[in-house]
Amino acid sequence: MVEVRRRPTAGVLAAALLAGATACGIADADENSLRSRDRLVIGVNADQPGLGERTADGSYRGFDVDVGKDIARRLGVPGGNVTFKRVTSATRETMIQNGDVDLVVASYSVTPERKVKVAFAGPYYVAHQDVLVRDSDARTIRDVHDLRGRRLCRVPGSVSFPRVHDELGVAALPVEADGYTGCLDALTSGRLDAVSTDDLILGGLAAKAAGSGPKLRIVNAPFTDEPYGVGVRRGDVGGCEAVNKAITEMYQDGTAQRLLRKWFAPVGLAFTTTVPQFEGCV
């Protein structure tokens, strides 16, 4: 009896396999897509207060971390199955390409050069370069042009100082620091007058400094657009679209606004609460 039954079943199976193989030729390899995962590894920054920062116990906290968790939840991955991994500007693309991380949420600006290597969902926020000053200077430094002749922090490898000095031609005086946390120390101790980079990073710095040293203020005169995208593997169009849908929902149900308020309202940052214009997955 077993024999009798097995044969037609085997035939049907073979045919189904054949049909399946044809179908797979079109859609991207679905088993690798973000849509069909039950675990996710999310790449975040470890040294940007307010966005992605590693705490003493090894966990990560910040706006990017919260956004990553929320996207994972909306993709159907429970919090317990989400791990965070440190990425840097130098490693982000290769880590996505090698599959070391599934998503990168790390103040990762969408640029055409990067789009050749990885795909971007989102942006989930459009940051703007702005200026952070001591509250006592806020009356005299009202926009980026007022930085002429002032001591401005310069972090090697960051494009923020060249944006002010070279692109806009504002003759600010460079004071070097090792990373933006270093800039913050120099600003509070009076060794320089202003720090200029993306407003979300400034927001995080201001929050970190709150309660110690002189009061700081973000000038709120943005002069660039920095679309923060979610880096995903190139070719996973379905996964990229699923992340876009998650971001849309995040703004529609108020989660994004709540997270922005949580991380950036205490520092007086004028943030945008509407969903950004997406890059598109194809």
Place this chain on the structure above:
Amino acid sequence: MTAVQHAPPAGRPAPAPGRPPARRRGAARPWRTPEPPPTGVARLLPHTVAGRVRALTALAAVLLVAMLAVSWWAIANAREGVRVIGQDAGPQVVATGDLYFQLTDMDAQLANALLIGGAAGDGRTQALARYDENRQKAGTALLKAAKLADETTEDNTARDVLDALGRYEYLAGRALLLDEQSQHASGPPSDKVIDLYRQATDLMKLDVLPKAYNLTLDNGTLVRHTYEDKRSAVLAGRTWIMVTGVALLAVLLGFQLYLARRFRRLLNVPLALATLGTLALLLAGATMLSGQAGHLRKAKEEGFDSILALSRTRAISNSAAADETRFLLDPGRADAYEQVYLSKSQTVLYLKAGNLTEYNQAVQSNLAFEPGRAKFLGFLGTEANRPTESDKRRAQLADALGKALKDYQKVQANDSQMRVLVHGGQREQAVAGRSASAADFTEYDRSLQALARVHQTAFDEAVKDGDDGTSGWYAVLPIAGVVIAALVFVGVRPRLAEYRWSK
């Protein structure tokens, strides 16, 4: 004894050792050495010749019905795919892509009307007429987008666009009224008007436009899903037609052999015709479905994808042009508008550049390209590298894109000139040169539309081929089924009758 040691023929139980070896054939007498009861599949097979003929006929009929059903299903999928992409969602997505253009142009016309002021005569009236025209078109496109929405998030987005647009018009109306009351000459209007315009344009830029653009992307996703589902179904259908068709062919050929041996006929002609008919149906069906998969692919990849991408290119280009106007209108935010103009320009056509001056130099130096090997990225780079099958169309596309690139160079040269004037403190001259550069921009926008029309032709052709390719098949299938079944019946009936009479 040695014979017993040899491997017995498969399927027969080996005689127990010690017994005389069973005789091979012919002489076996039922009552002495009964044939072993059939085991396995054999047990299900009929024992009599008539029974076997009937069983084979039934099997052929079942396979025939299966083959026809599978073909019907695959054709239905092919037709649905062509309908959705060609006549339904596809064109509607393109219509909603224009929504962004209309909204951007509304904002640009508002800026023009405020910048021109009351002094330049009917310039303002023209700008406002265009504003109104775009408002109406945007309403129509938004309605279409909402109809297409198939998910809650998309529905919500469409509703939010409508809501934000209402608030925009309120602010725009107030700005215009205030500006008319102040009756200023050409150039930046009063601070109060600028403040209202800033609110309006921020709302457009941060709220209305991103959502309108995302809506177009969502609808593009819808088309992509339909395409993938339907094309998979068509290809799976093709596989199943081959599986059932080959099985039917095998049964019919086996039948032919069986009849030839049993009834000592050389060829059962009706059965042979049925076999040929099946083969023909199988080949025609598989070929037709391959063609359908090809038409769907062509409509999507050579038509729709480019049309959508070019509609996005127009959207981004128009919003960059609006940023150019805002740069003139609102000196307080000139830095931001300048940086955004660069970033949008790089989205349209990417060349490495740190600032607008460098970008303009790079754009002016050389944009010549070989199709498939363009050195620039961005939307126009993607279009330059998009593969096309037909040589004729490749040449058409290269021409149309070449023209668009030349016009783009002119637009960027104008922009550069305007910024040099502004930075040199000659704002008045910069504003005065706006009408000439606006004409160049319109020309560039027309070239993009002309390029899109080449893809539209490819799209229309593929959709028509897809429609024609399946037309008539709903009639062919039942007729072919009836003919093949009738031939089998005609071939088998005399044999059964013969068997019955001779018995």
